[in-house]
Amino acid sequence: MTKLIDNERLEVVSVRTRPDLLPVIAEWLWHQWWKEEGRSLEETQAIYAECCKEAGAPQTLILLANDMPIATVTLARKDLDERPTLTPWLAGVCVIPARRGKGYIYHLLEAFDSACRQASVKTAWLFTNTAERVYLRAGWRVVEIVDRAGKLPVTLMSRDYVQYQIPETLSRRGRFLLVLSGHNPGGAKVNFHPPALGI
Numbered sequence: 001m002t003k004l005i006d007n008e009r010l011e012v013v014s015v016r017t018r019p020d021l022l023p024v025i026a027e028w029l030w031h032q033w034w035k036e037e038g039r040s041l042e043e044t045q046a047i048y049a050e051c052c053k054e055a056g057a058p059q060t061l062i063l064l065a066n067d068m069p070i071a072t073v074t075l076a077r078k079d080l081d082e083r084p085t086l087t088p089w090l091a092g093v094c095v096i097p098a099r100r101g102k103g104y105i106y107h108l109l110e111a112f113d114s115a116c117r118q119a120s121v122k123t124a125w126l127f128t129n130t131a132e133r134v135y136l137r138a139g140w141r142v143v144e145i146v147d148r149a150g151k152l153p154v155t156l157m158s159r160d161y162v163q164y165q166i167p168e169t170l171s172r173r174g175r176f177l178l179v180l181s182g183h184n185p186g187g188a189k190v191n192f193h194p195p196a197l198g199i
């Protein structure tokens, strides 16, 4: 996925295809969260080295701006201990400080949505106590406030990826329009997110 915006080439790559970027993102994520959790930088890198599935979780994505890594997100199997049955999760969201407040996160959230659709995810989850507005703008919804023993409460949010099967009876024109609208990348099975279509 590559875009040219204001002369800047934005590209989303994965740890699977760019393992050379692991030390860079591990350092960001270690400073942001894992250090406080008592993990070493090496452990943090080992955790993200595992996030290399071609489809589905765990999968770490990295946003490059003119080939420079500036942000990352992970499609994770689990994230919130208080909700162990929910899966998969949007986790490890980080934009480097110098690039914050410029909307870069939305490029990664778009790539995350594609990864979910590719893996036929029905609902993805996240928790936050700092960035609820960012996710609301990107189409996520608030599910509940989760209290955690000895920690600050967090907002649990979700995003649905509804899957539609094109009815065999749909006319040739109907099928054509669905494909044209970009919602039938892989054949008869169509994934789309309702808010994107205004329904």
Ligand SMILES: CC(C)(COP(=O)(O)OP(=O)(O)OC[C@H]1O[C@@H](n2cnc3c(N)ncnc32)[C@H](O)[C@@H]1OP(=O)(O)O)[C@@H](O)C(=O)NCCC(=O)NCCS
Pocket (backbone or CB within 6 Å): 032, 093, 094, 095, 096, 097, 099, 100, 101, 102, 103, 104, 105, 106, 127, 128, 129, 130, 131, 133, 134
């Ligand atoms: C949260 C985060 C991913 C948002 O990414 P982004 O690309 O900066 O997103 P946006 O450009 O939409 O800006 C998000 C907010 O940060 C504010 N902001 C502006 N400049 C900023 C800066 N230099 N530093 C931090 N936030 C800034 C924006 O005004 C905006 O506020 P609003 O949501 O109240 O309107 C990013 O700030 C980040 O990595 N933060 C640290 C890690 C973190 O909190 N991750 C989320 C865990 S759930």
